[in-house]
Amino acid sequence: MPELEPLLIKALARDKQLLENTEIPVITVSGTFREDVKQWFGLPHNDLLPDIVFSRAHYSMALGAVLTAWCDKMSPQKAWIFDPTNYVTNDQWKKIQLTEFIGKTLARNPFLKLVKDFIDQFGRNKLPILASITPPLLYVVKDIKKPILSFHIASGNILAEQGKKVIQVITDPHVREDYLNHADSSQMYFCVFDERTKTEFLEKATVKGIAANPDRVIVTGPPVDPRVIEAQKHKKVWSKGPLRLCITTGGLGTNKDEIEQLLNQLLPELRRRDSAYQLLIYTGTQLDIYEMVKEMAKRERVRISPLEEEKADFRVIYHPQIVDANELLIAHGFPWAHGFLSKPSGDMAYDAAASGSFLLTLKEWGVWEHNIREVFEQKDISRPVVPNNIVKQLQALSSPHRDQPSWIEQAMEKAAHLEPLFLHGNEKIIATVKKIGR
Numbered sequence: 001m002p003e004l005e006p007l008l009i010k011a012l013a014r015d016k017q018l019l020e021n022t023e024i025p026v027i028t029v030s031g032t033f034r035e036d037v038k039q040w041f042g043l044p045h046n047d048l049l050p051d052i053v054f055s056r057a058h059y060s061m062a063l064g065a066v067l068t069a070w071c072d073k074m075s076p077q078k079a080w081i082f083d084p085t086n087y088v089t090n091d092q093w094k095k096i097q098l099t100e101f102i103g104k105t106l107a108r109n110p111f112l113k114l115v116k117d118f119i120d121q122f123g124r125n126k127l128p129i130l131a132s133i134t135p136p137l138l139y140v141v142k143d144i145k146k147p148i149l150s151f152h153i154a155s156g157n158i159l160a161e162q163g164k165k166v167i168q169v170i171t172d173p174h175v176r177e178d179y180l181n182h183a184d185s186s187q188m189y190f191c192v193f194d195e196r197t198k199t200e201f202l203e204k205a206t207v208k209g210i211a212a213n214p215d216r217v218i219v220t221g222p223p224v225d226p227r228v229i230e231a232q233k234h235k236k237v238w239s240k241g242p243l244r245l246c247i248t249t250g251g252l253g254t255n256k257d258e259i260e261q262l263l264n265q266l267l268p269e270l271r272r273r274d275s276a277y278q279l280l281i282y283t284g285t286q287l288d289i290y291e292m293v294k295e296m297a298k299r300e301r302v303r304i305s306p307l308e309e310e311k312a313d314f315r316v317i318y319h320p321q322i323v324d325a326n327e328l329l330i331a332h333g334f335p336w337a338h339g340f341l342s343k344p345s346g347d348m349a350y351d352a353a354a355s356g357s358f359l360l361t362l363k364e365w366g367v368w369e370h371n372i373r374e375v376f377e378q379k380d381i382s383r384p385v386v387p388n389n390i391v392k393q394l395q396a397l398s399s400p401h402r403d404q405p406s407w408i409e410q411a412m413e414k415a416a417h418l419e420p421l422f423l424h425g426n427e428k429i430i431a432t433v434k435k436i437g438r
Contacts, residue, residue, distance in 0.1 A: 237416065
């Protein structure tokens with residue numbers, strides 16, 4: 001067992017037991033939510049101790065799969081989620097902090113983003129935290145014989161190297177090179193975004209001389225939290241009144257400058273009599289963005305209302321821990337917003353569309369997000385945001401043309417009728433795991 005503080009040793013032992021006894025063990029690499037893990041197991045915890053977060057997507061997608069398996073009632077015997085980042089030892093902790101620091105620095109600097117693009121060519125098998133997360137991951141899975149569902153390629157490859165049967169979810173319409181590391185293994189299965197992604201997977205494998213079995217590459221669609229899909233059933237298409245907009249950052253605080261640029265234009269609009277907009281800002285676990293938003297609101301004399309006031313002009317979601325931040329977004333963002341202003345990431349774009357909202361995309365952060373943007377633009381649910389002229393853009397998109405409804409109305413209508421591929425991904429993923437397990 002890795003060397004940890006006593007409370008985490010107890011939590012790790014409990015996580016190991018649950019993973020061994022559950023029908024579907026789910027592994028991801030998203031960051032730390034140690035205090036929430038302690039809380040789940042009835043241990044002393046600090047609800048305000050900041051998490052280290054790399055990605056909301058890898059957490060929210062894995063959680064959505066677990067909730068789908070649970071069928072509306074917490075059932076650890078059906079599925080359980082584990083992130084080895086929670087159990088990195090004290091001597092390895094600086095690697096976790098450094099990884100987050102580098103990620104945040106890149107996410108906030110467009111010039112350094114070029115460096116990230118170069119690094120991405122080498123895939124995620126070079127992540128500096130791999131040596132840190134491997135011991136706790138191997139410890140909890142060593143006695144597991146059943147298939148393991150992986151939502152991060154790093155965990156999937158570590159498990160494959162141990163000869164475990166792995167169902168690896170390729171969450172985006174893009175195939176990284178490191179997804180192919182074990183593509184020829186009879187123990188490795190892949191759940192992919194769509195038929196085009198499957199073709200890309202098999203094409204890249206063939207070019208590299210890897211004999212990938214097409215029958216082990218299953219098209220499931222993207223994984224979306226079932227609560228997001230439920231939100232769409234109660235959402236009305238906007239036609240008049242205040243337009244409800246949710247502006248979101250990513251797990252590393254991506255697009256901070258664009259968010260500031262948007263708020264500089266939209267906050268003065270909220271002071272107008274009968275304002276055309278209501279805003280909800282999701283800052284996630286990013287304290288610096290939260291402080292920026294508060295300072296801008298103070299400067300513009302705009303009141304930040306409690307989250308419960310859904311008819312308020314301006315609200316903000318912030319929590320130092322990813323579990324709570326995500327729950328607040330699920331509860332107050334997706335059921336409420338007509339539209340999202342967000343980078344086209346694998347979590348936010350899928351979730352926004354599945355919730356029945358239109359999407360205006362901020363600057364994407366990699367070829368996978370470029371592909372995601374194209375998918376939803378082709379469905380006419382999404383358009384790129386015009387960050388230096390957002391008010392006029394919104395006015396144009398909310399105005400009817402001749403006998404046609406506005407673009408926003410049409411986009412929301414199309415989002416409300418997404419094809420099943422975009423709504424039932426987690427159901428198909430869970431069904432695939434069960435089938436392989438049999």
